Amino acid sequence: MTIRTVTTTPFEGQKPGTSGLRKAVSVFQGQNYLENFVQSIFDSLDGCQGQTLVVGGDGRYYNRQAIQIILKMAAANNIGRILVGVNGIFSTPAASAVIRKNNAFGGIILSASHNPGGPNGDFGIKYNVGNGGPAPEKVTNAIFEHTKTINEYKILDAGDINLDRPGSFKLGTMEVEVIDSVNPYVELMQELFDFEKIKSLVSSDNFKMCMDSLHAVTGPYAKALFEKSLGAKEGTVQNGIPLEDFGGGHPDPNLVYAHDLVEIMFAENAPDFGAASDGDGDRNMILGNNFFVTPSDSLAVLTANATLVPGYKDGIAGVARSMPTSAAADRVAAKLGINCYETPTGWKFFGNLLDAGKATLCGEESFGTGSNHIREKDGLWAVLFWLNILAVKGESVEKIVKDHWQEYGRNFYSRHDYEEVESVPANELMNRLRSQVAEMKGKTYGNYEVDYADDFAYTDPVDGSVSQKQGIRIAFTDGSRIVFRLSGTGTKGATLRVYIESYEPDASKHDVDTQEALSPLIQLAEEIAQIKQFTGRDKPTVIT
Ligand code: VG1
Numbered sequence: 001m002t003i004r005t006v007t008t009t010p011f012e013g014q015k016p017g018t019s020g021l022r023k024a025v026s027v028f029q030g031q032n033y034l035e036n037f038v039q040s041i042f043d044s045l046d047g048c049q050g051q052t053l054v055v056g057g058d059g060r061y062y063n064r065q066a067i068q069i070i071l072k073m074a075a076a077n078n079i080g081r082i083l084v085g086v087n088g089i090f091s092t093p094a095a096s097a098v099i100r101k102n103n104a105f106g107g108i109i110l111s112a113s114h115n116p117g118g119p120n121g122d123f124g125i126k127y128n129v130g131n132g133g134p135a136p137e138k139v140t141n142a143i144f145e146h147t148k149t150i151n152e153y154k155i156l157d158a159g160d161i162n163l164d165r166p167g168s169f170k171l172g173t174m175e176v177e178v179i180d181s182v183n184p185y186v187e188l189m190q191e192l193f194d195f196e197k198i199k200s201l202v203s204s205d206n207f208k209m210c211m212d213s214l215h216a217v218t219g220p221y222a223k224a225l226f227e228k229s230l231g232a233k234e235g236t237v238q239n240g241i242p243l244e245d246f247g248g249g250h251p252d253p254n255l256v257y258a259h260d261l262v263e264i265m266f267a268e269n270a271p272d273f274g275a276a277s278d279g280d281g282d283r284n285m286i287l288g289n290n291f292f293v294t295p296s297d298s299l300a301v302l303t304a305n306a307t308l309v310p311g312y313k314d315g316i317a318g319v320a321r322s323m324p325t326s327a328a329a330d331r332v333a334a335k336l337g338i339n340c341y342e343t344p345t346g347w348k349f350f351g352n353l354l355d356a357g358k359a360t361l362c363g364e365e366s367f368g369t370g371s372n373h374i375r376e377k378d379g380l381w382a383v384l385f386w387l388n389i390l391a392v393k394g395e396s397v398e399k400i401v402k403d404h405w406q407e408y409g410r411n412f413y414s415r416h417d418y419e420e421v422e423s424v425p426a427n428e429l430m431n432r433l434r435s436q437v438a439e440m441k442g443k444t445y446g447n448y449e450v451d452y453a454d455d456f457a458y459t460d461p462v463d464g465s466v467s468q469k470q471g472i473r474i475a476f477t478d479g480s481r482i483v484f485r486l487s488g489t490g491t492k493g494a495t496l497r498v499y500i501e502s503y504e505p506d507a508s509k510h511d512v513d514t515q516e517a518l519s520p521l522i523q524l525a526e527e528i529a530q531i532k533q534f535t536g537r538d539k540p541t542v543i544t
């Protein structure tokens with residue numbers, strides 16, 4: 001087998017965003033596009049020769065072809081061994097678990113997460129480092145620099161590897177091990193949660209649950225966990241067969257896109273518990289009977305109840321949340337006497353805190369929760385965590401959350417997304433806010449007085465690295481807050497995200513509808529940012 005060196009020229013815009021490089025499938029299919037990025041990964045990794053890498057993706061359209069290209073390029077770049085999931089599939093959390101378990105040098109994960117798939121959908125690729133987490137900015141920046149000057153890549157001339165079942169192969173001198181993609185993950189979950197207790201709840205006649213995998217990667221994982229190990233009825237996992245185009249839907253577990261599940265959970269005689277996960281299995285949505293748990297509240301509830309779960313029975317070291325996530329977890333941390341860290345959006349910022357033992361649980365408002373068991377957010381882990389709490393407490397989801405609000409107060413929270421707006425005016429909107437925040441402190445808008453306003457910058461408490469321009473925060477003296485950010489995962493135009501939060505200590509006011517409770521702040525967000533003028537939109541595309 002010979003190694004071919006192919007001449008190429010750089011592509012513009014191969015800059016990894018919040019979570020890797022995401023583009024339309026047709027862009028990735030373009031000649032040399034994937035190859036350039038993959039070669040740039042290898043070129044920016046010091047000492048990867050002879051090492052083990054993990055490779056897998058969420059099974060979306062182009063996953064198979066991309067994996068074969070990556071395997072042949074890895075062989076030509078002197079990688080020692082590759083662990084790849086059967087059919088080239090790993091959920092993102094499973095890939096993180098496999099990297100850690102095998103002390104791999106790192107891994108390449110193929111996913112565009114919650115973005116639609118199929119020939120007209122999106123594809124994505126990211127590099128994870130040896131701790132199992134997304135590469136930090138210094139690595140992604142180095143990869144990006146390489147993409148700007150790349151002039152050749154290396155690939156082995158060889159046939160495709162059979163990924164249909166576990167087995168060992170050779171590609172040139174490199175070993176390829178095709179491994180089961182579900183078992184290692186299930187085993188890790190069994191170490192963390194009380195499967196006996198969850199089983200007695202889930203298999204009882206008095207409890208009904210529904211798990212919606214949205215035709216994405218978690219189907220086989222969820223069936224193995226809930227239907228096989230935990231004795232839930234067959235059919236508990238719906239939309240459980242992964243499809244390359246996710247059945248044409250958005251594999252995004254929120255109230256808008258997980259509509260099948262929402263219909264079931266908000267019907268009369270709804271099940272007691274419902275959950276959904278996203279394209280690559282790292283996000284989760286938690287629902288009770290006619291009840292939605294915001295991801296920010298979910299993080300706070302898990303933090304408050306962590307000691308009920310075997311894997312966290314000795315307490316947690318700290319909690320971390322992304323900046324736009326509500327301050328509900330902060331209140332729990334204060335009561336527990338532990339630190340709460342506020343990081344920029346994107347799981348890569350939690351890695352150092354988890355490695356250093358400063359944080360045990362982490363969460364994002366975007367339906368992401370996770371812990372130090374891996375270095376990615378983990379959808380099914382969150383579902384099991386909730387089930388474990390339900391099994392111990394014997395209470396409904398709604399009661400647990402309402403009691404939580406009673407104790408800590410309620411952080412009303414909503415995110416308004418303006419998807420696929422034009423990039424130029426969206427950037428103008430942000431620049432205008434950026435130029436105004438310095439003078440906002442002390443200013444009043446109606447009943448609201450600005451406590452602080454800035455463009456969020458983060459100094460990593462472990463390695464001192466600084467990340468600037470992470471979103472405009474405008475916080476008011478009553479604990480309410482508006483945040484503006486542009487998405488770093490979208491592939492068309494720009495997506496403006498507006499995050500709105502208010503704090504209500506008075507339990508008699510906790511039953512107000514969220515949009516109603518937040519309406520003065522929603523109006524204020526429009527007034528301050530002039531969203532309509534810049535985007536031409538008078539309402540958001542998605543409200544969560
Ligand atoms: C979004 C979310 C962010 C999340 C990221 C990746 O990023 O807001 O919290 O970490 O997606 O999630 P952005 O830049 O579009 O706001 V996933 O499930 O795509 O790996």
Ligand code: CO
Nearest residue numbers: 113278280282
């Ligand atoms: Co995801």
